Amino acid sequence: MCSVIRRVKPIQRVAALSLRPRGHTKESSYAAAQDRSSSPGVGSFAAPLCGNARSCCSMVAKTKGLLFRQMFEGESCTYTYLLADTETREAIIIDPVLETIDRDLRLIQELDLKLIVAVNTHCHADHITSSGLMKKRLVGLKSAISRFSGASADIQLAEGDKIKFGKHYLTVNNTPGHTDGCTTLVFGDQSMAFTGDSLLIRGCGRTDFQQGCASRLYESIHTKIFTLPDECLVYPAHDYLGQTVSTVGEERRFNPRLTKTKEEFVKLMNNLNLPKPKKIDISVPANLVCGLHEG
Numbered sequence: 001m002c003s004v005i006r007r008v009k010p011i012q013r014v015a016a017l018s019l020r021p022r023g024h025t026k027e028s029s030y031a032a033a034q035d036r037s038s039s040p041g042v043g044s045f046a047a048p049l050c051g052n053a054r055s056c057c058s059m060v061a062k063t064k065g066l067l068f069r070q071m072f073e074g075e076s077c078t079y080t081y082l083l084a085d086t087e088t089r090e091a092i093i094i095d096p097v098l099e100t101i102d103r104d105l106r107l108i109q110e111l112d113l114k115l116i117v118a119v120n121t122h123c124h125a126d127h128i129t130s131s132g133l134m135k136k137r138l139v140g141l142k143s144a145i146s147r148f149s150g151a152s153a154d155i156q157l158a159e160g161d162k163i164k165f166g167k168h169y170l171t172v173n174n175t176p177g178h179t180d181g182c183t184t185l186v187f188g189d190q191s192m193a194f195t196g197d198s199l200l201i202r203g204c205g206r207t208d209f210q211q212g213c214a215s216r217l218y219e220s221i222h223t224k225i226f227t228l229p230d231e232c233l234v235y236p237a238h239d240y241l242g243q244t245v246s247t248v249g250e251e252r253r254f255n256p257r258l259t260k261t262k263e264e265f266v267k268l269m270n271n272l273n274l275p276k277p278k279k280i281d282i283s284v285p286a287n288l289v290c291g292l293h294e295g
């Protein structure tokens with residue numbers, strides 16, 4: 001079992017911050033929400049996100065000694081999460097996006113954090129990760145991804161591994177189905193789960209490319225996520241409707257896809273007929289090398 005051992009005060013310097021955060025654009029979020037609300041099995045009652053995503057957050061983690069931030073990238077509708085120990089200042093980042101690297105590094109610098117791990121929940125198809133570029137800018141930073149993802153990274157994660165930062169940690173749960181290398185990262189006390197694209201709010205990751213398998217995804221969610229406590233907060237990698245957080249109990253009761261039988265779920269997922277993510281042909285090869293594809 002691998003574990004990310006606490007390192008002694010790594011010296012980090014944020015290099016060349018150009019401070020040009022990309023905003024959440026009305027056009028991109030609306031188009032994405034349109035994609036999503038036209039998907040069978042996904043509730044279409046919620047209004048698409050057209051304003052400030054930060055104003056929508058109604059539930060947040062409140063663990064003592066934990067700094068927690070949910071950040072949004074508007075073009076791919078991706079959530080990036082920053083977690084840190086408020087005493088040691090050790091931090092990890094989950095699913096960082098290339099377009100928002102300057103925003104993220106600026107925050108890390110302003111909050112005086114020592115970023116020790118950049119972890120991707122899987123090899124994303126819709127955007128390029130910033131984990132490789134972050135490693136070039138931050139001394140001591142390590143990248144991490146599931147060993148089943150086929151992607152290169154400093155830390156090849158396996159089931160049960162613990163990613164430690166100060167006195168906190170995330171446990172790696174393999175939740176394949178959207179891709180082979182999908183993981184759900186569960187905070188130590190099971191108060192939060194970062195579900196990547198496995199479980200979305202009232203939805204789930206598609207299963208029509210990158211080793212996708214609907215029956216595997218159904219099993220993963222039911223055995224690895226729906227077995228967590230009802231109150232466990234669910235933080236997904238994407239949302240196309242402005243939703244920011246859910247709970248395991250809520251998803252178990254109200255998720256329109258996962259409340260179906262396995263047979264119904266498989267049929268539904270195999271007939272979604274969604275358009276391919278616009279950036280899939282550049283994102284997948286780039287993310288197999290931590291986002292540093294030169295081609």
Ligand SMILES: N[C@@H](CCC(=O)N[C@@H](CSS)C(=O)NCC(=O)O)C(=O)O
Binds near residue numbers: 036039124126274
């Ligand atoms: N419009 C987006 C892609 C939207 C999409 O396919 N999202 C994925 C997760 S990113 S690979 C997904 O699994 N969606 C599930 C669903 O039911 O919509 C783009 O072009 O990038």
